[in-house]
Amino acid sequence: MIFKDSAYKKIEDIVGSEYCSRAKEETVCYSYDASASGYYPDAVVFPGNTSEVSSILKLACIEGFFVIPRGSGSGMTGGSVPVMGGVVIAMNRFNRIIEIDTDNFTASVEPGVITAQFHREVEKLNLFYPPDPSSSEFSTLGGNLAECAGGPRAVKYGVTRDYVLGLEAVLPTGEVIKTGVKTAKGVVGYDLTRLFIGSEGTLGIITQITVKLLPLPDSVETITASFFELEKAAGTVSEIIRQGIVPRTIEFMDKESIKCVEKYLDTSIAVNASALLIIEVDGRSDEVKSSIIRLKELCIETGANDVRIAGSKEETALIWKARKAVSPALFTYAPDKINEDIVVPRSKIPDMVRKINSIRIKTGLTIASFGHAGDGNIHFNIMLDKKNREELKKAEAAVEELFDYTIELGGTISGEHGIGITKAAYMTKEIGPVEIELMRNIKKLFDPKGILNPGKIFSEH
Amino acid sequence: MIFKDSAYKKIEDIVGSEYCSRAKEETVCYSYDASASGYYPDAVVFPGNTSEVSSILKLACIEGFFVIPRGSGSGMTGGSVPVMGGVVIAMNRFNRIIEIDTDNFTASVEPGVITAQFHREVEKLNLFYPPDPSSSEFSTLGGNLAECAGGPRAVKYGVTRDYVLGLEAVLPTGEVIKTGVKTAKGVVGYDLTRLFIGSEGTLGIITQITVKLLPLPDSVETITASFFELEKAAGTVSEIIRQGIVPRTIEFMDKESIKCVEKYLDTSIAVNASALLIIEVDGRSDEVKSSIIRLKELCIETGANDVRIAGSKEETALIWKARKAVSPALFTYAPDKINEDIVVPRSKIPDMVRKINSIRIKTGLTIASFGHAGDGNIHFNIMLDKKNREELKKAEAAVEELFDYTIELGGTISGEHGIGITKAAYMTKEIGPVEIELMRNIKKLFDPKGILNPGKIFSEH
Numbered sequence: 001m002i003f004k005d006s007a008y009k010k011i012e013d014i015v016g017s018e019y020c021s022r023a024k025e026e027t028v029c030y031s032y033d034a035s036a037s038g039y040y041p042d043a044v045v046f047p048g049n050t051s052e053v054s055s056i057l058k059l060a061c062i063e064g065f066f067v068i069p070r071g072s073g074s075g076m077t078g079g080s081v082p083v084m085g086g087v088v089i090a091m092n093r094f095n096r097i098i099e100i101d102t103d104n105f106t107a108s109v110e111p112g113v114i115t116a117q118f119h120r121e122v123e124k125l126n127l128f129y130p131p132d133p134s135s136s137e138f139s140t141l142g143g144n145l146a147e148c149a150g151g152p153r154a155v156k157y158g159v160t161r162d163y164v165l166g167l168e169a170v171l172p173t174g175e176v177i178k179t180g181v182k183t184a185k186g187v188v189g190y191d192l193t194r195l196f197i198g199s200e201g202t203l204g205i206i207t208q209i210t211v212k213l214l215p216l217p218d219s220v221e222t223i224t225a226s227f228f229e230l231e232k233a234a235g236t237v238s239e240i241i242r243q244g245i246v247p248r249t250i251e252f253m254d255k256e257s258i259k260c261v262e263k264y265l266d267t268s269i270a271v272n273a274s275a276l277l278i279i280e281v282d283g284r285s286d287e288v289k290s291s292i293i294r295l296k297e298l299c300i301e302t303g304a305n306d307v308r309i310a311g312s313k314e315e316t317a318l319i320w321k322a323r324k325a326v327s328p329a330l331f332t333y334a335p336d337k338i339n340e341d342i343v344v345p346r347s348k349i350p351d352m353v354r355k356i357n358s359i360r361i362k363t364g365l366t367i368a369s370f371g372h373a374g375d376g377n378i379h380f381n382i383m384l385d386k387k388n389r390e391e392l393k394k395a396e397a398a399v400e401e402l403f404d405y406t407i408e409l410g411g412t413i414s415g416e417h418g419i420g421i422t423k424a425a426y427m428t429k430e431i432g433p434v435e436i437e438l439m440r441n442i443k444k445l446f447d448p449k450g451i452l453n454p455g456k457i458f459s460e461h
Numbered sequence: 462m463i464f465k466d467s468a469y470k471k472i473e474d475i476v477g478s479e480y481c482s483r484a485k486e487e488t489v490c491y492s493y494d495a496s497a498s499g500y501y502p503d504a505v506v507f508p509g510n511t512s513e514v515s516s517i518l519k520l521a522c523i524e525g526f527f528v529i530p531r532g533s534g535s536g537m538t539g540g541s542v543p544v545m546g547g548v549v550i551a552m553n554r555f556n557r558i559i560e561i562d563t564d565n566f567t568a569s570v571e572p573g574v575i576t577a578q579f580h581r582e583v584e585k586l587n588l589f590y591p592p593d594p595s596s597s598e599f600s601t602l603g604g605n606l607a608e609c610a611g612g613p614r615a616v617k618y619g620v621t622r623d624y625v626l627g628l629e630a631v632l633p634t635g636e637v638i639k640t641g642v643k644t645a646k647g648v649v650g651y652d653l654t655r656l657f658i659g660s661e662g663t664l665g666i667i668t669q670i671t672v673k674l675l676p677l678p679d680s681v682e683t684i685t686a687s688f689f690e691l692e693k694a695a696g697t698v699s700e701i702i703r704q705g706i707v708p709r710t711i712e713f714m715d716k717e718s719i720k721c722v723e724k725y726l727d728t729s730i731a732v733n734a735s736a737l738l739i740i741e742v743d744g745r746s747d748e749v750k751s752s753i754i755r756l757k758e759l760c761i762e763t764g765a766n767d768v769r770i771a772g773s774k775e776e777t778a779l780i781w782k783a784r785k786a787v788s789p790a791l792f793t794y795a796p797d798k799i800n801e802d803i804v805v806p807r808s809k810i811p812d813m814v815r816k817i818n819s820i821r822i823k824t825g826l827t828i829a830s831f832g833h834a835g836d837g838n839i840h841f842n843i844m845l846d847k848k849n850r851e852e853l854k855k856a857e858a859a860v861e862e863l864f865d866y867t868i869e870l871g872g873t874i875s876g877e878h879g880i881g882i883t884k885a886a887y888m889t890k891e892i893g894p895v896e897i898e899l900m901r902n903i904k905k906l907f908d909p910k911g912i913l914n915p916g917k918i919f920s921e922h
Contacts, residue, residue: 103808148648175895183804184836185876187609187659190900194655198648215705244676343644347564375645415646439651
């Protein structure tokens, strides 16, 4: 669609000229996310309130331009990139924590609030917001909702969906709606709240969020277990849960991830190991202490060659620094990354790591795996140079094979990154034609003119 | 719509004549739920598998008859009653627990499984399915999903919505869909799973359910605290959570409920008290023991006149027998009951109980309140003789006033019973016209011919 000068002038009237731009040096900042780049918007706009968002969407319906909502642009599947041009609505000014209700354990926040900043604010009040995607230091709550972000703590605490009570959102038609409740329970009408969560900004623009909070756990302890054999590490994950222990986190790093991050950070985390588990337990301190001892014994029984209980905050911080550095560190292997976040039933992790290994051997590709093993959520990363056509072809075939095997094991092709543009072509592997048609019709119902975040989720093929 | 003999013959062909009936003595059993009666279906049919359900819905679209799905008919708002006639699809034959996966803590079940039966089966394997509506001994999992049932344990564990991973369902068009995943995480496409949960059987008929399970807590202990002053009991609820203790249950009974059930069961649970709290803590046994001691001290500080720790399984069973008997016992006061399940933010419970009391005094109506105070979920029951027109009018005005006050306090008019027919007229108090229109359009999208469970949720006015 052509973006007319007259439309831009009207946008200036809505938000003020200081809060929008068409300059290339500005729009370039909104042309990419963590997975894709080169999609320039026609303009970027920074609305300051719900009414302005509504006016822009109404204008888009009249003038016929695309609108793409954006948090921090840290998504992994292209959810916020303007693949067909249009106007990026950057939600940065929606950055207020409106209320933290310490009596009712709820908070009202705007979608542009940075997740980790929100964590810190509620934790000051001895409260706890569990969802913690690895991007939490820069991703926004609105983006987390749009993709239904997970993160390491989901083993015990679930994902973003499980913490959202209600929303204010602007529909593509410009109408403002409120969904859900501010209370612990509520079943009045259809669950529009959860329809928005994970809809990747295609059904409306979230302008306010009510979440539930928990009491902050008294104590958190971290243990690492390194294994000479990858499959023993994978088997340990199931065994932990089978024993009735529910850590808040069971993270996993394979040999390539460990080696890469050790070099990147010039540190040593699990020398010569084929796999590392990072397990975190939280709760009351006496309970945590006894769980950690049980976990240490269990990991030794299941074949760990080295088990360490983090003895200080610094040590714990270092472990997490290493874990969170894996993703960026992998770029030392190659300039490009194909990053998938499959999930398999926990008990199938050994099968999946075996499969990944066999593909690595068969193809010669550089593949590093890490992720949230406690959920069966494995991030496998193929490091390559996409300009190398042959390598790219091999990588794409590998992804296809791994997705097929994921489905065969009863899993899903995306645990927390969403479909966006990068997985749209694979969606039919998991979702049948009737279901896709239903979803497309829901999209049409919400967005009859097709102006909001086009080209996402649904493949054109 | 007229139900034709020829349509009935075709239903007989689909399920076999032993699995359907038009006999009055049979259809009468499907003419009511726990809130409404006198709505006779034209026929009742007991399909044995998904394909039969699909065939019946396809037939309904062609022949033009209404279809009303039904679990045990224990709903509180008329969700399963055939208000416009038609064919009741009784899901009783969908009663298999297909799989309990002890490695991955999931289960696949059919919707006709009785909730408490499912509890018992998973508990044998040391697993735990938290949602436990008071009707659990007779309600079905499918019905629980349709209404998004809650129950006492929701304080700590959340509601039905939080435990469903995926579904198989038959759309009103007869098409069979699968939604969601069998894994801990999954974000592929729109969240159709949660759109079905709480949709009161208006969007499709659930034929299979995948739920997540938790490890069974080692230990559960129960404490009761009786109060001479109702408001002190109400204030205690907030104080418990504020202290960072999360019991799995904080139940509440007011004076009328206590008196009534003591007489009904010929027992004594809290003589002369104005309010009783029943608090249950679960977890590891050492942790539970220390929480119970803290709770006992706290209740004494906040003004309880008597606090008792249940010393045996029998004692605990008696407490719960009393709590669960409140609802039926109330019929000793009057032949009819208007039963609402409002929710307010926990900290507003004292305001709400004060309001209920003032209405009781003002109107002279018999009102008993009890419920899940930990969630702010109060069941207020007006006991009356509906044939007494004047009393009925007064009761309806009282409901209206209490609903208005609920909304004013930031609450919701239904925490777990749904809208059905009994609350349809009040829905606009909570949900705006744009949101209702959106919901109606979703309904139309799923059910273009309007054959499935008509007359529910959306008021005709």
